[in-house]
Amino acid sequence: MSNQTICQPGLLEEPGRSAHYLEMQWRQGVDNASLLQAIKQAVRHVEGAWIAVCFGADAWDRLNPQWRPAQLVPFSEMIGENGYSMPSNQSDLFFWIHGEDRGDVMDAVLQVHDAMRDCTDCVLDLSGFKNREARDLTGFVDGTANPEGDKRLDATLIPQGEAGCGGSYVFTQEWKHHLQDFAKLSLHEQQQVIGRTKSDNIELEGDDMPPTSHVARTDVKLDGVAQKIYRRSTPYGGADEHGLYFLAFACNLTRISIQLERMLGNTGDGFSDHLMKYSTALTGAYWFMPSQADLETLL
Ligand code: HEM
Numbered sequence: 037m038s039n040q041t042i043c044q045p046g047l048l049e050e051p052g053r054s055a056h057y058l059e060m061q062w063r064q065g066v067d068n069a070s071l072l073q074a075i076k077q078a079v080r081h082v083e084g085a086w087i088a089v090c091f092g093a094d095a096w097d098r099l100n101p102q103w104r105p106a107q108l109v110p111f112s113e114m115i116g117e118n119g120y121s122m123p124s125n126q127s128d129l130f131f132w133i134h135g136e137d138r139g140d141v142m143d144a145v146l147q148v149h150d151a152m153r154d155c156t157d158c159v160l161d162l163s164g165f166k167n168r169e170a171r172d173l174t175g176f177v178d179g180t181a182n183p184e185g186d187k188r189l190d191a192t193l194i195p196q197g198e199a200g201c202g203g204s205y206v207f208t209q210e211w212k213h214h215l216q217d218f219a220k221l222s223l224h225e226q227q228q229v230i231g232r233t234k235s236d237n238i239e240l241e242g243d244d245m246p247p248t249s250h251v252a253r254t255d256v257k258l259d260g261v262a263q264k265i266y267r268r269s270t271p272y273g274g275a276d277e278h279g280l281y282f283l284a285f286a287c288n289l290t291r292i293s294i295q296l297e298r299m300l301g302n303t304g305d306g307f308s309d310h311l312m313k314y315s316t317a318l319t320g321a322y323w324f325m326p327s328q329a330d331l332e333t334l335l
């Protein structure tokens with residue numbers, strides 16, 4: 037069986053226009069069997085929507101004590117040399133619901149919420165949307181450097197032979213933008229912050245690429261291997277509070293944590309990500325998304 041056929045549905049689909057994120061805490065006193073039964077109801081197929089479920093480390097260990105993905109840990113607050121920090125809101129379950137039509141996605145959101153209501157409490161309930169040309173609310177295109185084809189599978193899925201193969205490590209982080217501050221920058225300065233041009237979306241080259249740009253901090257090679265991850269973030273929010281719900285999948289957790297340390301200025305080269313001047317991390321959590329086969333065994 038190829039990896040593609042065993043990962044949860046929707047992961048490798050091209051992004052539709054609508055997404056919804058539900059992070060939930062397992063309620064005290066609810067036993068394993070009741071929770072699993074509720075999840076089974078929650079993830080039933082809904083026409084026009086994809087529903088995937090991911091588990092926090094504590095929940096996974098309780099539900100499935102037989103084996104665990106080697107690197108799965110709860111996300112703990114990270115403090116940066118740059119004076120900024122990334123808080124944790126780690127909870128037990130993450131439902132990623134997405135599709136083209138907001139109405140179809142909403143049907144799925146209500147199904148999940150209804151199935152889970154006696155077993156969990158929502159700690160995050162956020163709807164996201166695909167902006168024109170997949171642009172973040174800063175106006176820059178987001179997702180361009182995502183790996184494609186087989187490279188996407190390699191970057192995203194835990195390899196054969198490892199515990200949890202065909203599944204993924206997942207990171208979620210709600211960022212609140214300070215768009216009024218970002219808008220005060222000149223176009224040149226904005227491009228220096230991101231590391232790409234705004235309208236044509238071309239990566240800055242050579243001396244034009246500041247080491248403090250977001251792309252320079254997150255485009256990482258280790259021993260000659262590009263530490264690619266697969267991002268499925270979307271903008272979210274209303275008039276007063278808005279930003280990016282960052283969502284990424286990876287074949288190992290280190291790829292993600294290195295990027296976060298580099299953004300925070302914790303990797304000893306004296307640089308941190310200037311994007312953090314214009315956006316604040318409000319939440320952060322690590323998850324394991326089991327393969328479809330492992331999910332069905334569990335349920
Ligand atoms: C690239 C936006 C947070 C990882 C980018 C790009 C934009 C962007 C506009 C350039 C286009 C692209 O290749 O997608 C943002 C915003 C964030 C955010 C607005 C939050 C405020 C993060 C975080 C991580 C991350 C937390 C890591 C955990 C990456 C990676 C790339 C990227 C790996 C591609 C780098 C490359 O290889 O060229 N992001 N991002 N981003 N971002 Fe972010």
Ligand code: MG
Binds near residue numbers: 181239255
């Ligand atoms: Mg590059």
